[in-house]
Amino acid sequence: MRSCAIHPVMRIAVVAPSCTLRPDAAEAVTAIAAARGDGELMIHPQCFLSDGHFAGPDEARLTALREVMADDRYDAIWFARGGYGSNRIAEAAAANLPPAARAKTYLGYSDAGFLLAGFHKAGLNVAHGPMVQDVVRHGGEAAIHRALDWLVRRDEGSLEPGLKAGQPAMAFNLTVLSTLLGTSIEPDFDGVELLIEDVAEHEYRIDRAMFHVSGSPSMRNAAAIRMGRISEIPENDPPFGGDAESIVRDWCERSGIPFAGHADIGHDAANRVVPFTILSN
Protein backbone atom coordinates (compact mmCIF):
# COMPACT_ATOMS: atom_id res chain seq x y z
CA MET A 1 0.00 0.00 0.00
CA ARG A 2 1.43 3.38 -0.92
CA SER A 3 1.70 6.11 1.63
CA CYS A 4 -0.77 8.96 1.16
CA ALA A 5 1.32 11.48 3.07
CA ILE A 6 2.49 14.66 1.39
CA HIS A 7 5.95 13.13 1.14
CA PRO A 8 5.12 9.61 0.04
CA VAL A 9 7.50 6.90 1.07
CA MET A 10 9.68 5.89 -1.83
CA ARG A 11 9.31 2.29 -2.87
CA ILE A 12 12.49 0.57 -3.86
CA ALA A 13 12.70 -2.90 -5.40
CA VAL A 14 15.89 -4.91 -4.86
CA VAL A 15 16.82 -7.57 -7.39
CA ALA A 16 20.08 -9.48 -7.95
CA PRO A 17 21.06 -9.67 -11.63
CA SER A 18 24.51 -11.08 -10.75
CA CYS A 19 25.20 -13.11 -7.60
CA THR A 20 23.18 -14.19 -4.55
CA LEU A 21 22.50 -11.62 -1.83
CA ARG A 22 23.52 -12.51 1.70
CA PRO A 23 20.42 -12.77 3.93
CA ASP A 24 22.18 -10.91 6.76
CA ALA A 25 22.84 -8.00 4.39
CA ALA A 26 19.20 -7.94 3.30
CA GLU A 27 18.07 -7.90 6.94
CA ALA A 28 20.48 -5.16 7.94
CA VAL A 29 19.51 -2.89 5.06
CA THR A 30 15.80 -3.52 5.58
CA ALA A 31 16.26 -2.47 9.22
CA ILE A 32 18.13 0.69 8.21
CA ALA A 33 15.40 1.63 5.75
CA ALA A 34 12.68 0.94 8.32
CA ALA A 35 14.45 3.10 10.92
CA ARG A 36 14.77 5.95 8.40
CA GLY A 37 11.12 5.71 7.42
CA ASP A 38 11.53 7.43 4.07
CA GLY A 39 12.04 4.39 1.89
CA GLU A 40 10.34 1.03 1.76
CA LEU A 41 12.36 -1.86 0.42
CA MET A 42 10.99 -4.86 -1.40
CA ILE A 43 13.74 -7.46 -1.47
CA HIS A 44 12.69 -9.70 -4.33
CA PRO A 45 12.90 -13.41 -3.42
CA GLN A 46 15.04 -13.91 -6.54
CA CYS A 47 17.90 -12.27 -4.61
CA PHE A 48 18.30 -15.46 -2.58
CA LEU A 49 18.23 -17.94 -5.42
CA SER A 50 21.44 -19.77 -6.20
CA ASP A 51 22.42 -21.47 -9.42
CA GLY A 52 26.17 -22.09 -9.64
CA HIS A 53 27.86 -18.69 -9.73
CA PHE A 54 24.61 -16.80 -10.07
CA ALA A 55 21.53 -15.68 -8.13
CA GLY A 56 19.39 -18.11 -10.06
CA PRO A 57 19.42 -19.05 -13.74
CA ASP A 58 19.53 -16.27 -16.36
CA GLU A 59 15.81 -16.67 -16.92
CA ALA A 60 14.96 -16.17 -13.24
CA ARG A 61 17.24 -13.14 -12.89
CA LEU A 62 15.85 -11.58 -16.05
CA THR A 63 12.24 -12.32 -15.11
CA ALA A 64 12.60 -10.74 -11.66
CA LEU A 65 14.29 -7.66 -13.12
CA ARG A 66 11.71 -7.24 -15.88
CA GLU A 67 8.92 -7.76 -13.36
CA VAL A 68 9.98 -4.87 -11.14
CA MET A 69 10.85 -2.69 -14.15
CA ALA A 70 7.27 -3.07 -15.40
CA ASP A 71 5.70 -2.49 -11.99
CA ASP A 72 4.69 1.13 -11.48
CA ARG A 73 4.54 0.69 -7.72
CA TYR A 74 8.32 0.94 -7.61
CA ASP A 75 10.09 4.27 -7.87
CA ALA A 76 13.58 2.79 -7.96
CA ILE A 77 15.40 -0.45 -8.62
CA TRP A 78 18.43 -1.07 -6.47
CA PHE A 79 20.81 -3.83 -7.47
CA ALA A 80 21.57 -6.14 -4.58
CA ARG A 81 25.25 -6.73 -5.29
CA GLY A 82 27.83 -7.39 -7.98
CA GLY A 83 29.98 -10.42 -8.56
CA TYR A 84 29.43 -11.53 -12.10
CA GLY A 85 26.52 -12.21 -14.41
CA SER A 86 24.41 -9.14 -15.24
CA ASN A 87 25.97 -9.03 -18.73
CA ARG A 88 24.22 -12.33 -19.48
CA ILE A 89 20.81 -10.64 -19.24
CA ALA A 90 21.59 -6.98 -19.93
CA GLU A 91 20.65 -6.89 -23.62
CA ALA A 92 17.31 -8.61 -23.00
CA ALA A 93 16.60 -6.47 -19.94
CA ALA A 94 17.03 -3.28 -21.98
CA ALA A 95 14.84 -4.40 -24.90
CA ASN A 96 11.18 -3.50 -25.49
CA LEU A 97 10.98 -1.41 -22.37
CA PRO A 98 7.62 -1.13 -20.61
CA PRO A 99 6.55 2.49 -19.92
CA ALA A 100 6.90 1.99 -16.16
CA ALA A 101 10.61 1.27 -16.61
CA ARG A 102 11.19 4.84 -17.74
CA ALA A 103 9.85 6.41 -14.56
CA LYS A 104 12.38 4.75 -12.26
CA THR A 105 15.92 5.19 -11.07
CA TYR A 106 18.42 2.31 -11.26
CA LEU A 107 21.36 2.17 -8.84
CA GLY A 108 24.39 -0.11 -8.66
CA TYR A 109 28.03 -0.53 -9.67
CA SER A 110 30.72 -3.15 -10.28
CA ASP A 111 29.21 -6.00 -12.33
CA ALA A 112 25.91 -4.05 -12.43
CA GLY A 113 27.78 -1.67 -14.75
CA PHE A 114 26.67 -3.86 -17.65
CA LEU A 115 23.08 -2.91 -16.78
CA LEU A 116 23.93 0.75 -16.20
CA ALA A 117 25.48 0.82 -19.68
CA GLY A 118 22.62 -0.90 -21.47
CA PHE A 119 19.92 0.94 -19.56
CA HIS A 120 21.53 4.34 -20.05
CA LYS A 121 21.85 3.58 -23.75
CA ALA A 122 18.13 2.74 -23.74
CA GLY A 123 17.31 6.10 -22.15
CA LEU A 124 16.75 4.99 -18.56
CA ASN A 125 17.80 6.94 -15.50
CA VAL A 126 20.82 5.14 -14.02
CA ALA A 127 23.46 5.89 -11.42
CA HIS A 128 26.67 4.28 -10.22
CA GLY A 129 26.60 3.93 -6.45
CA PRO A 130 26.49 1.66 -3.38
CA MET A 131 24.51 -1.57 -3.41
CA VAL A 132 22.63 -3.48 -0.71
CA GLN A 133 25.41 -5.93 0.13
CA ASP A 134 27.81 -3.06 0.77
CA VAL A 135 26.29 -2.95 4.25
CA VAL A 136 28.60 -5.79 5.27
CA ARG A 137 31.70 -3.73 4.45
CA HIS A 138 33.57 -1.97 7.21
CA GLY A 139 31.59 1.22 7.72
CA GLY A 140 29.01 -0.06 5.27
CA GLU A 141 26.02 1.58 6.93
CA ALA A 142 27.26 4.92 5.67
CA ALA A 143 27.18 3.58 2.12
CA ILE A 144 23.58 2.44 2.58
CA HIS A 145 22.51 5.83 3.93
CA ARG A 146 24.33 7.55 1.06
CA ALA A 147 22.49 5.41 -1.47
CA LEU A 148 19.11 5.94 0.19
CA ASP A 149 19.72 9.68 0.64
CA TRP A 150 20.20 9.89 -3.07
CA LEU A 151 17.42 7.51 -4.12
CA VAL A 152 14.83 9.06 -1.82
CA ARG A 153 15.63 12.77 -1.96
CA ARG A 154 18.44 13.28 -4.45
CA ASP A 155 20.71 14.48 -1.65
CA GLU A 156 23.65 16.26 -3.26
CA GLY A 157 25.81 15.15 -0.35
CA SER A 158 25.70 11.65 -1.83
CA LEU A 159 27.22 12.71 -5.12
CA GLU A 160 30.79 12.27 -6.21
CA PRO A 161 32.19 15.70 -5.34
CA GLY A 162 33.96 16.37 -8.63
CA LEU A 163 30.82 16.16 -10.76
CA LYS A 164 30.11 19.41 -12.55
CA ALA A 165 26.77 20.86 -13.59
CA GLY A 166 26.23 20.47 -17.30
CA GLN A 167 29.03 17.91 -17.72
CA PRO A 168 27.73 14.41 -18.47
CA ALA A 169 29.48 11.73 -16.46
CA MET A 170 29.56 7.95 -16.23
CA ALA A 171 31.29 5.62 -13.82
CA PHE A 172 32.38 2.06 -14.41
CA ASN A 173 34.46 -0.73 -13.08
CA LEU A 174 37.38 -0.71 -15.51
CA THR A 175 37.25 -4.44 -16.24
CA VAL A 176 33.50 -4.34 -16.80
CA LEU A 177 33.93 -1.37 -19.11
CA SER A 178 36.62 -3.18 -21.08
CA THR A 179 34.39 -6.20 -21.62
CA LEU A 180 31.33 -4.27 -22.78
CA LEU A 181 33.11 -2.21 -25.44
CA GLY A 182 31.85 -3.08 -28.89
CA THR A 183 28.85 -5.04 -27.62
CA SER A 184 25.23 -4.03 -28.10
CA ILE A 185 25.11 -2.43 -24.63
CA GLU A 186 27.99 0.01 -25.19
CA PRO A 187 26.73 3.55 -24.48
CA ASP A 188 27.87 6.70 -26.26
CA PHE A 189 30.92 8.19 -24.53
CA ASP A 190 31.08 11.37 -26.62
CA GLY A 191 31.83 14.29 -24.33
CA VAL A 192 31.41 12.19 -21.19
CA GLU A 193 33.67 12.46 -18.16
CA LEU A 194 34.46 8.85 -17.38
CA LEU A 195 35.14 7.76 -13.80
CA ILE A 196 36.79 4.37 -13.38
CA GLU A 197 37.51 2.10 -10.44
CA ASP A 198 38.56 -1.51 -10.00
CA VAL A 199 39.27 -4.13 -7.38
CA ALA A 200 41.43 -7.23 -7.05
CA GLU A 201 43.09 -7.00 -10.47
CA HIS A 202 46.83 -7.34 -11.00
CA GLU A 203 48.63 -4.27 -12.34
CA TYR A 204 49.28 -6.04 -15.63
CA ARG A 205 45.54 -6.57 -16.00
CA ILE A 206 44.86 -2.92 -15.19
CA ASP A 207 47.44 -1.95 -17.79
CA ARG A 208 45.89 -4.29 -20.36
CA ALA A 209 42.37 -3.02 -19.65
CA MET A 210 43.54 0.59 -19.96
CA PHE A 211 45.24 -0.28 -23.27
CA HIS A 212 41.93 -1.69 -24.45
CA VAL A 213 39.65 1.05 -23.15
CA SER A 214 41.86 3.96 -24.20
CA GLY A 215 42.49 2.30 -27.56
CA SER A 216 38.80 2.17 -28.39
CA PRO A 217 37.85 4.87 -30.92
CA SER A 218 34.50 5.44 -29.19
CA MET A 219 36.31 6.14 -25.93
CA ARG A 220 38.66 8.65 -27.48
CA ASN A 221 35.72 11.05 -27.73
CA ALA A 222 35.31 11.06 -23.94
CA ALA A 223 35.85 14.44 -22.29
CA ALA A 224 38.23 13.08 -19.67
CA ILE A 225 39.02 10.16 -17.39
CA ARG A 226 39.07 10.43 -13.61
CA MET A 227 40.51 7.66 -11.49
CA GLY A 228 38.60 6.23 -8.55
CA ARG A 229 40.12 3.78 -6.14
CA ILE A 230 41.84 0.76 -7.62
CA SER A 231 42.09 -1.45 -4.57
CA GLU A 232 43.21 -4.87 -3.34
CA ILE A 233 45.76 -5.18 -6.14
CA PRO A 234 47.36 -8.64 -5.89
CA GLU A 235 51.14 -8.75 -5.72
CA ASN A 236 52.86 -8.76 -9.10
CA ASP A 237 55.89 -11.00 -9.55
CA PRO A 238 58.22 -9.28 -10.32
CA PRO A 239 57.01 -5.84 -9.11
CA PHE A 240 55.20 -4.32 -12.08
CA GLY A 241 57.21 -1.14 -12.28
CA GLY A 242 54.43 1.39 -11.90
CA ASP A 243 51.37 1.91 -9.71
CA ALA A 244 47.76 2.12 -10.83
CA GLU A 245 47.81 5.88 -11.17
CA SER A 246 50.90 5.89 -13.35
CA ILE A 247 49.24 3.24 -15.52
CA VAL A 248 46.05 5.25 -15.96
CA ARG A 249 47.99 8.45 -16.61
CA ASP A 250 50.22 6.70 -19.13
CA TRP A 251 47.34 5.42 -21.25
CA CYS A 252 45.53 8.75 -21.03
CA GLU A 253 48.65 10.45 -22.35
CA ARG A 254 49.15 7.89 -25.10
CA SER A 255 45.54 8.08 -26.25
CA GLY A 256 45.02 11.81 -25.89
CA ILE A 257 42.15 11.41 -23.40
CA PRO A 258 42.68 14.06 -20.71
CA PHE A 259 43.44 12.72 -17.23
CA ALA A 260 41.35 14.85 -14.87
CA GLY A 261 42.48 13.62 -11.47
CA HIS A 262 40.90 11.42 -8.82
CA ALA A 263 37.32 10.31 -8.25
CA ASP A 264 35.69 9.37 -4.95
CA ILE A 265 34.39 5.99 -6.06
CA GLY A 266 35.53 2.42 -5.47
CA HIS A 267 34.78 -0.96 -3.99
CA ASP A 268 34.43 0.39 -0.46
CA ALA A 269 32.02 2.07 1.93
CA ALA A 270 33.07 5.56 0.76
CA ASN A 271 31.85 4.91 -2.79
CA ARG A 272 29.88 7.98 -3.97
CA VAL A 273 26.96 8.28 -6.39
CA VAL A 274 27.52 9.15 -10.04
CA PRO A 275 24.27 9.75 -11.96
CA PHE A 276 24.66 9.24 -15.71
CA THR A 277 22.12 12.00 -16.25
CA ILE A 278 23.42 15.54 -16.49
CA LEU A 279 23.27 17.53 -13.26
CA SER A 280 21.42 20.76 -13.84
CA ASN A 281 23.04 22.92 -11.23
Added chain:
Amino acid sequence: MRSCAIHPVMRIAVVAPSCTLRPDAAEAVTAIAAARGDGELMIHPQCFLSDGHFAGPDEARLTALREVMADDRYDAIWFARGGYGSNRIAEAAAANLPPAARAKTYLGYSDAGFLLAGFHKAGLNVAHGPMVQDVVRHGGEAAIHRALDWLVRRDEGSLEPGLKAGQPAMAFNLTVLSTLLGTSIEPDFDGVELLIEDVAEHEYRIDRAMFHVSGSPSMRNAAAIRMGRISEIPENDPPFGGDAESIVRDWCERSGIPFAGHADIGHDAANRVVPFTILSN
Protein backbone atom coordinates in the same frame (compact mmCIF):
# COMPACT_ATOMS: atom_id res chain seq x y z
CA MET B 1 77.95 -15.56 -41.95
CA ARG B 2 75.23 -17.10 -44.09
CA SER B 3 75.54 -20.61 -45.32
CA CYS B 4 76.23 -20.96 -49.06
CA ALA B 5 74.88 -24.50 -49.27
CA ILE B 6 72.04 -25.39 -51.64
CA HIS B 7 69.75 -25.55 -48.60
CA PRO B 8 70.86 -22.53 -46.64
CA VAL B 9 70.46 -22.67 -42.90
CA MET B 10 67.44 -20.65 -41.85
CA ARG B 11 68.32 -17.71 -39.65
CA ILE B 12 65.88 -17.03 -36.85
CA ALA B 13 65.97 -13.98 -34.60
CA VAL B 14 64.52 -14.29 -31.10
CA VAL B 15 63.23 -11.17 -29.36
CA ALA B 16 61.07 -10.74 -26.25
CA PRO B 17 58.29 -8.17 -26.75
CA SER B 18 56.65 -9.16 -23.43
CA CYS B 19 58.57 -10.63 -20.48
CA THR B 20 62.18 -11.66 -19.84
CA LEU B 21 63.41 -14.95 -21.30
CA ARG B 22 64.94 -17.45 -18.90
CA PRO B 23 68.64 -17.98 -19.74
CA ASP B 24 68.32 -21.75 -19.25
CA ALA B 25 65.52 -21.82 -21.83
CA ALA B 26 67.64 -19.84 -24.29
CA GLU B 27 70.56 -22.23 -23.80
CA ALA B 28 68.40 -25.34 -24.18
CA VAL B 29 66.76 -24.12 -27.39
CA THR B 30 70.08 -22.95 -28.84
CA ALA B 31 71.46 -26.44 -28.19
CA ILE B 32 68.45 -28.07 -29.86
CA ALA B 33 68.81 -25.86 -32.93
CA ALA B 34 72.55 -26.53 -33.11
CA ALA B 35 71.99 -30.28 -32.92
CA ARG B 36 69.40 -30.10 -35.70
CA GLY B 37 71.70 -28.05 -37.92
CA ASP B 38 68.91 -26.60 -40.06
CA GLY B 39 68.27 -23.40 -38.17
CA GLU B 40 70.57 -20.84 -36.65
CA LEU B 41 69.20 -18.85 -33.71
CA MET B 42 70.19 -15.33 -32.81
CA ILE B 43 68.92 -14.72 -29.29
CA HIS B 44 68.79 -10.94 -29.10
CA PRO B 45 70.36 -9.58 -25.89
CA GLN B 46 67.14 -7.65 -25.30
CA CYS B 47 65.52 -10.97 -24.30
CA PHE B 48 67.41 -10.85 -21.01
CA LEU B 49 66.66 -7.26 -20.07
CA SER B 50 64.36 -6.68 -17.12
CA ASP B 51 62.33 -3.60 -16.31
CA GLY B 52 59.58 -4.32 -13.80
CA HIS B 53 57.15 -6.72 -15.44
CA PHE B 54 58.81 -6.47 -18.83
CA ALA B 55 61.88 -7.56 -20.80
CA GLY B 56 63.18 -4.03 -20.78
CA PRO B 57 61.37 -0.71 -21.26
CA ASP B 58 58.89 -0.35 -24.14
CA GLU B 59 61.52 1.51 -26.12
CA ALA B 60 64.09 -1.29 -25.78
CA ARG B 61 61.59 -4.00 -26.69
CA LEU B 62 60.34 -2.03 -29.67
CA THR B 63 63.83 -1.15 -30.86
CA ALA B 64 65.01 -4.77 -30.73
CA LEU B 65 61.92 -5.97 -32.57
CA ARG B 66 62.16 -3.28 -35.25
CA GLU B 67 65.88 -3.97 -35.63
CA VAL B 68 65.39 -7.63 -36.51
CA MET B 69 62.32 -6.87 -38.64
CA ALA B 70 64.43 -4.54 -40.78
CA ASP B 71 67.38 -6.93 -41.03
CA ASP B 72 67.26 -9.04 -44.18
CA ARG B 73 69.66 -11.59 -42.73
CA TYR B 74 66.79 -13.05 -40.71
CA ASP B 75 64.22 -15.31 -42.30
CA ALA B 76 62.02 -15.55 -39.25
CA ILE B 77 61.31 -13.81 -35.96
CA TRP B 78 60.44 -16.07 -33.08
CA PHE B 79 58.96 -14.54 -29.96
CA ALA B 80 60.78 -15.67 -26.84
CA ARG B 81 57.79 -16.00 -24.55
CA GLY B 82 54.51 -14.43 -23.45
CA GLY B 83 53.54 -12.99 -20.12
CA TYR B 84 52.28 -9.49 -20.75
CA GLY B 85 53.38 -6.41 -22.63
CA SER B 86 53.52 -6.83 -26.40
CA ASN B 87 50.33 -4.76 -26.75
CA ARG B 88 52.29 -1.75 -25.48
CA ILE B 89 54.48 -1.78 -28.60
CA ALA B 90 52.29 -3.58 -31.16
CA GLU B 91 50.88 -0.54 -32.96
CA ALA B 92 54.31 1.06 -33.35
CA ALA B 93 55.91 -2.23 -34.37
CA ALA B 94 53.40 -2.62 -37.22
CA ALA B 95 53.74 0.94 -38.54
CA ASN B 96 55.88 2.06 -41.51
CA LEU B 97 57.14 -1.42 -42.19
CA PRO B 98 60.58 -1.81 -43.74
CA PRO B 99 60.61 -4.04 -46.87
CA ALA B 100 62.64 -6.71 -45.07
CA ALA B 101 59.82 -7.17 -42.57
CA ARG B 102 57.57 -8.55 -45.30
CA ALA B 103 59.90 -11.39 -46.24
CA LYS B 104 59.83 -13.01 -42.81
CA THR B 105 57.69 -15.31 -40.74
CA TYR B 106 56.63 -14.37 -37.20
CA LEU B 107 55.83 -17.08 -34.65
CA GLY B 108 54.38 -16.92 -31.13
CA TYR B 109 51.18 -17.10 -29.09
CA SER B 110 49.64 -16.03 -25.76
CA ASP B 111 50.54 -12.37 -25.13
CA ALA B 112 52.34 -12.32 -28.50
CA GLY B 113 48.84 -12.53 -30.00
CA PHE B 114 48.75 -8.73 -29.90
CA LEU B 115 51.65 -8.74 -32.38
CA LEU B 116 50.15 -11.54 -34.47
CA ALA B 117 46.98 -9.45 -34.77
CA GLY B 118 48.67 -6.19 -35.67
CA PHE B 119 51.22 -7.80 -37.98
CA HIS B 120 48.61 -9.89 -39.81
CA LYS B 121 46.51 -6.76 -40.25
CA ALA B 122 49.60 -5.07 -41.70
CA GLY B 123 50.05 -7.90 -44.20
CA LEU B 124 52.87 -9.80 -42.53
CA ASN B 125 53.18 -13.57 -42.42
CA VAL B 126 52.33 -14.65 -38.87
CA ALA B 127 51.56 -17.91 -37.09
CA HIS B 128 50.33 -18.96 -33.66
CA GLY B 129 52.66 -21.60 -32.23
CA PRO B 130 55.22 -22.61 -29.59
CA MET B 131 57.75 -20.09 -28.27
CA VAL B 132 61.31 -20.44 -27.02
CA GLN B 133 60.49 -20.60 -23.32
CA ASP B 134 58.11 -23.50 -23.91
CA VAL B 135 61.21 -25.70 -23.75
CA VAL B 136 60.95 -25.63 -19.95
CA ARG B 137 57.46 -27.17 -20.03
CA HIS B 138 57.07 -30.88 -19.41
CA GLY B 139 57.82 -32.43 -22.79
CA GLY B 140 58.77 -28.99 -24.06
CA GLU B 141 61.48 -30.20 -26.46
CA ALA B 142 58.72 -31.54 -28.70
CA ALA B 143 57.19 -28.07 -28.87
CA ILE B 144 60.54 -26.60 -29.91
CA HIS B 145 61.03 -29.17 -32.65
CA ARG B 146 57.47 -28.59 -33.86
CA ALA B 147 58.11 -24.86 -34.08
CA LEU B 148 61.45 -25.30 -35.85
CA ASP B 149 60.04 -27.96 -38.21
CA TRP B 150 57.49 -25.42 -39.30
CA LEU B 151 59.76 -22.37 -39.39
CA VAL B 152 62.54 -24.15 -41.31
CA ARG B 153 60.65 -26.41 -43.71
CA ARG B 154 56.93 -25.74 -43.30
CA ASP B 155 56.42 -29.27 -42.02
CA GLU B 156 52.70 -30.03 -42.21
CA GLY B 157 53.08 -32.30 -39.20
CA SER B 158 53.45 -29.16 -37.10
CA LEU B 159 50.09 -27.77 -38.10
CA GLU B 160 46.91 -27.85 -36.08
CA PRO B 161 45.23 -30.91 -37.60
CA GLY B 162 41.80 -29.37 -38.18
CA LEU B 163 43.04 -26.62 -40.49
CA LYS B 164 41.53 -26.88 -43.94
CA ALA B 165 42.98 -25.81 -47.28
CA GLY B 166 41.40 -22.61 -48.48
CA GLN B 167 39.88 -21.77 -45.09
CA PRO B 168 41.56 -18.80 -43.41
CA ALA B 169 42.24 -19.37 -39.72
CA MET B 170 43.55 -17.44 -36.75
CA ALA B 171 44.36 -18.50 -33.21
CA PHE B 172 44.35 -16.39 -30.10
CA ASN B 173 44.44 -16.49 -26.37
CA LEU B 174 40.84 -15.62 -25.53
CA THR B 175 41.72 -12.91 -23.01
CA VAL B 176 44.22 -11.32 -25.38
CA LEU B 177 41.61 -11.39 -28.14
CA SER B 178 39.04 -9.76 -25.88
CA THR B 179 41.40 -6.91 -25.03
CA LEU B 180 42.42 -6.13 -28.60
CA LEU B 181 38.91 -5.86 -30.03
CA GLY B 182 38.19 -2.34 -31.19
CA THR B 183 41.81 -1.23 -30.99
CA SER B 184 43.96 -0.26 -33.96
CA ILE B 185 45.49 -3.75 -34.12
CA GLU B 186 42.21 -5.65 -34.52
CA PRO B 187 42.42 -7.76 -37.69
CA ASP B 188 39.52 -8.58 -40.01
CA PHE B 189 37.72 -11.72 -38.83
CA ASP B 190 35.37 -12.01 -41.82
CA GLY B 191 35.16 -15.63 -42.88
CA VAL B 192 37.95 -16.68 -40.51
CA GLU B 193 37.88 -19.86 -38.45
CA LEU B 194 38.89 -18.67 -35.02
CA LEU B 195 40.77 -20.98 -32.66
CA ILE B 196 40.85 -19.90 -29.02
CA GLU B 197 42.70 -21.08 -25.94
CA ASP B 198 43.34 -19.72 -22.46
CA VAL B 199 45.12 -20.44 -19.24
CA ALA B 200 44.68 -19.64 -15.55
CA GLU B 201 41.41 -17.74 -15.89
CA HIS B 202 38.38 -18.36 -13.69
CA GLU B 203 35.26 -19.66 -15.42
CA TYR B 204 33.48 -16.38 -14.78
CA ARG B 205 36.28 -14.58 -16.61
CA ILE B 206 36.07 -17.04 -19.51
CA ASP B 207 32.32 -16.46 -19.62
CA ARG B 208 32.80 -12.68 -19.55
CA ALA B 209 35.45 -12.79 -22.28
CA MET B 210 33.21 -14.99 -24.44
CA PHE B 211 30.32 -12.54 -23.89
CA HIS B 212 32.61 -9.77 -25.09
CA VAL B 213 34.20 -11.57 -28.03
CA SER B 214 30.99 -13.14 -29.32
CA GLY B 215 29.14 -9.86 -28.80
CA SER B 216 31.51 -7.96 -31.07
CA PRO B 217 29.91 -7.27 -34.47
CA SER B 218 33.25 -7.82 -36.24
CA MET B 219 33.51 -11.28 -34.68
CA ARG B 220 30.04 -12.29 -35.75
CA ASN B 221 31.34 -12.50 -39.32
CA ALA B 222 33.80 -15.23 -38.34
CA ALA B 223 33.24 -18.57 -40.08
CA ALA B 224 33.36 -20.55 -36.83
CA ILE B 225 35.00 -20.89 -33.43
CA ARG B 226 37.02 -23.91 -32.39
CA MET B 227 38.03 -24.41 -28.80
CA GLY B 228 41.61 -25.20 -27.85
CA ARG B 229 42.62 -26.14 -24.34
CA ILE B 230 41.46 -23.87 -21.55
CA SER B 231 43.72 -25.01 -18.75
CA GLU B 232 44.68 -24.36 -15.14
CA ILE B 233 41.25 -22.91 -14.35
CA PRO B 234 41.31 -21.66 -10.74
CA GLU B 235 38.58 -22.96 -8.47
CA ASN B 236 35.36 -20.95 -8.57
CA ASP B 237 33.56 -20.32 -5.29
CA PRO B 238 30.78 -21.46 -5.54
CA PRO B 239 31.28 -23.93 -8.43
CA PHE B 240 30.47 -21.96 -11.57
CA GLY B 241 27.79 -24.27 -12.90
CA GLY B 242 29.29 -25.07 -16.28
CA ASP B 243 32.68 -26.05 -17.69
CA ALA B 244 34.72 -24.14 -20.26
CA GLU B 245 33.27 -26.04 -23.20
CA SER B 246 29.68 -25.39 -22.15
CA ILE B 247 30.57 -21.70 -21.78
CA VAL B 248 32.09 -21.48 -25.26
CA ARG B 249 29.20 -23.44 -26.81
CA ASP B 250 26.66 -21.26 -25.02
CA TRP B 251 28.04 -17.99 -26.36
CA CYS B 252 28.47 -19.45 -29.84
CA GLU B 253 24.82 -20.44 -29.80
CA ARG B 254 23.69 -17.07 -28.45
CA SER B 255 25.70 -15.13 -31.02
CA GLY B 256 25.11 -17.35 -34.03
CA ILE B 257 28.82 -18.06 -34.55
CA PRO B 258 29.09 -21.77 -35.39
CA PHE B 259 30.92 -23.89 -32.81
CA ALA B 260 33.15 -26.19 -34.85
CA GLY B 261 34.63 -28.45 -32.16
CA HIS B 262 38.04 -28.70 -30.56
CA ALA B 263 41.44 -27.32 -31.56
CA ASP B 264 44.84 -28.76 -30.72
CA ILE B 265 46.31 -25.58 -29.24
CA GLY B 266 46.93 -24.40 -25.71
CA HIS B 267 49.43 -23.35 -23.08
CA ASP B 268 51.25 -26.68 -23.17
CA ALA B 269 53.90 -28.64 -25.03
CA ALA B 270 51.32 -30.08 -27.46
CA ASN B 271 50.43 -26.62 -28.82
CA ARG B 272 50.26 -26.83 -32.64
CA VAL B 273 51.01 -24.22 -35.29
CA VAL B 274 48.22 -22.13 -36.84
CA PRO B 275 49.39 -19.94 -39.74
CA PHE B 276 47.12 -16.96 -40.34
CA THR B 277 47.84 -17.27 -44.04
CA ILE B 278 45.58 -19.51 -46.09
CA LEU B 279 46.90 -23.03 -46.61
CA SER B 280 46.94 -23.81 -50.30
CA ASN B 281 46.50 -27.55 -50.18
